[in-house]
Amino acid sequence: MTRLTTLLGLELPLIQAGMGAVAGPALCAAVSRAGAGGTLALYREPPARAARLVREAAASTDRPFGVNVVPEVTGPAACLDQLRAVLPELPRGAFVTSFGLPDTDAARAVHGAGYPLVVQVGSVAEAGTALGRGAAVLVLQGTEAGGHLLGRMPADLLLAAVRARYPQAVLAVAGGIATGGDLADAVARGADGAMAGTLFVPAGESTAHPEFKRRVVGAVADDTLITSLFEIGWPHRPHRVLRNPLTTAEERAPATFIATTRVDGREHPVPRYSAAAPGDGTTGRIEEMAMYCGRSCTGVTARDPAAVTVARIRREYESARRPGTSSPGPTNSARTSGSREPSQIQER
Ligand SMILES: Cc1cc2nc3c(=O)[nH]c(=O)nc-3n(C[C@H](O)[C@H](O)[C@H](O)COP(=O)(O)O)c2cc1C
Known part of the structure; x- marks a missing residue:
């Protein structure tokens, strides 16, 4: 105790x-x-x-x-x-x-x-x-x-x-x-x-998207990084995420809608660089979304x-x-x- x-x-x-x-x-x-x-x-x-x-x-x-x-x-x-x-x-x-x-x-x-x-x-x-x-x-x-x-x-x-x-x-x-x-x-x-x-x-x-779960289980600490990229909806706060095509890209892509999350039967569009994490009601380019993950993922x-x-x-x-x-x-x-x-x- x-x-x-x-x-x-x-x-x-x-x-x-x-x-x-x-x-x-x-x-x-x-x-x-x-x-x-x-x-x-x-x-x-x-x-x-x-x-x-x-x-x-x-x-x-x-x-x-x-x-x-x-x-x-x-x-x-x-x-x-x-x-x-x-x-x-x-x-x-x-x-x-x-x-x-x-x-x-x-x-x-x-x-x-x-x-x-x-x-x-x-x-x-x-x-x-x-x-x-x-x-x-x-x-x-x-x-x-x-x-x-x-x-x-x-x-x-x-x-x-x-x-x-x-x-x-x-x-x-x-x-x-x-x-x-x-x-x-x-x-x-x-x-x-x-x-x-x-x-x-x-x-x-957990209601994380299956791809999010799969990536966390497969990741080690150095697959994560601190970035400020996923700022739409939560600006000015750095975050630790899994590396993905957006974190490794040389140039910023347009912040167009890349996914949709369904909550209580209603669809919410998700722009590229959104702070929203992919849940089990999300469809679209999951691999480009913010998958928050700590260095603890190695274990x-x-x-x-x-x-x-x-x-x-x-x-x-x-x-x-x-x-x-x-x-x-x-x-x-x-x-x-x-x-x-x-x-x-x-x-x-
Ligand atoms: C996927 C994910 C989402 C998170 N969302 C929140 C949140 O909504 N509210 C909150 O207080 N902390 C949130 N956190 C941060 C945690 O409170 C905590 O600081 C962090 O999980 C500790 O590091 P660990 O992930 O290595 O255990 C989130 C963390 C992760 C990994």
Whole structure:
């Protein structure tokens, strides 16, 4: 047990990241039933649909789960609308995660409803602001993470800096977690747990497009890169994705529509360079879309049901943490092998 498991009522100090186009009610509930922190992505979901998705997740698990908001994408007003729609639907023991700082109104709404607020940050300064807004847990995102990047430091450096500044804070790291050994290693370095996203992209219950799942399973860390290319719908925020024809092209192609995503029977066109990831309702030039993926992908090699993945992580974590075990156990070599990129924030 760590302070994270106690605070959120989990059996394993691991939170599954809320991931737009990937983490719907099925993945969230499967991870939650397996004893880790399943999380439902709300991303751009309109309030009524968000509330319906929360009801679906709540009907499929009796264990704690979270909902994830991304205020930078929705804007503060729409984020508050989402929260007002979903908070009344959440069971006791649920939690709310935010990618980046929520504004004070959003933070107050979560606290007022009695749920712990988990805030993902990328710097010591943001960590301080999040604590000031009442965050119960800080998720410290390193530049090895998949998806949009909040900061410019690898997770272990950020953890050391935030732990030194806020010794009592409940801290989870995000980035580089693919095995129970990675998780044990993070805890040994002073974290109370971790958040993982890429690990769950290929899960049976994930709604990622099958081609996205296939590529994550087949990829190693250096198949990913940090870029700012996929900016339509989410500008000014670098992101780590799998290399694809657009990231390797010399010249920018026109931002014409390249795919269509169907949600609730309605078709949404996807332009080239859109921030949207390919989900199971997407058709078109999937290979040109943003497939967010962390350096942890080296250790992500199977398309198992989420419960199988969580059970494996739990076994590896417990054996690594057993008294008398001197090493934290098998870790994801991509993170620990020193193959760190020359500059973690180099972009193209
Ligand atoms: C496919 C994908 C989509 C993501 N979407 C979101 C999101 O909607 N909200 C969020 O808080 N974080 C999102 N993230 C970032 C995660 O919160 C986290 O920082 C990251 O997954 C950690 O690195 P890892 O992927 O190597 O485990 C996403 C990550 C991936 C891989």
